[in-house]
Amino acid sequence: MSDKFTTIEEQASYGVGRQLGEQLAANSFEGINISAVQLGLSDAFDGIESQVAMQDLQVAFTEISQRIQKVQEAAAEAASAEGETFLAENAKRDGVQTLESGLQYEVITEGSGDKPGLDSTVRTHYHGTFINGDVFDSSVIRDQPAEFPVSGVIAGWTEALQLMPVGTKWKLYVPHHLAYGERGAGASIPPYSALVFEVELLDIL
Numbered sequence: 120m121s122d123k124f125t126t127i128e129e130q131a132s133y134g135v136g137r138q139l140g141e142q143l144a145a146n147s148f149e150g151i152n153i154s155a156v157q158l159g160l161s162d163a164f165d166g167i168e169s170q171v172a173m174q175d176l177q178v179a180f181t182e183i184s185q186r187i188q189k190v191q192e193a194a195a196e197a198a199s200a201e202g203e204t205f206l207a208e209n210a211k212r213d214g215v216q217t218l219e220s221g222l223q224y225e226v227i228t229e230g231s232g233d234k235p236g237l238d239s240t241v242r243t244h245y246h247g248t249f250i251n252g253d254v255f256d257s258s259v260i261r262d263q264p265a266e267f268p269v270s271g272v273i274a275g276w277t278e279a280l281q282l283m284p285v286g287t288k289w290k291l292y293v294p295h296h297l298a299y300g301e302r303g304a305g306a307s308i309p310p311y312s313a314l315v316f317e318v319e320l321l322d323i324l
Contacts, residue, residue, distance in 0.1 A: 215292070220274075221296070228288040230287035235285075236269065245317060247314060255307050275293035299314075
């Protein structure tokens with residue numbers, strides 16, 4: 120650890136800068152100039168007149184926003200196409216069932232208990248991955264079953280759970296429109312992502 124910042128004020132000041140930097144890194148753009156960012160921060164804090172005219176700032180912000188939007192749209196189109204291709208090929212495999220909604224499932228274990236309804240609350244174990252196999256969430260890894268209302272989850276889950284007797288374990292292949300759609304879910308699930316879940320229905324509460 121650095122001994123450059125020895126006082127409480129210096130350490131807190133560095134912490135403020137770290138937080139701003141982390142926020143900026145999470146919402147950055149190609150070509151960003153950190154030196155210019157630092158100068159803008161310093162000028163604003165010291166009450167110095169902007170070195171870039173407001174009209175020019177607005178033009179620059181608009182241009183960068185449009186660039187970011189184009190990049191996001193291209194990534195979304197690629198993800199959507201990749202998901203559609205994956206699901207089309209997956210549907211051809213033996214044992215994969217495709218419902219009218221587009222949801223696909225594969226039976227791993229068939230239970231014999233009751234089926235939950237839309238108003239039910241259930242306890243499940245699940246393991247969620249992207250179509251490339253990367254894990255984004257897993258109660259199995261946490262070794263802690265999850266409880267939630269059937270109506271309070273993504274549409275693909277809501278549909279599947281009502282078809283699953285207690286004790287059943289299915290592998291779900293969920294199109295983006297039955298998952299988190301065009302918005303995704305925070306930083307963990309990009310827009311237009313098709314998702315794969317192994318879901319075990321443990322109990323109806």
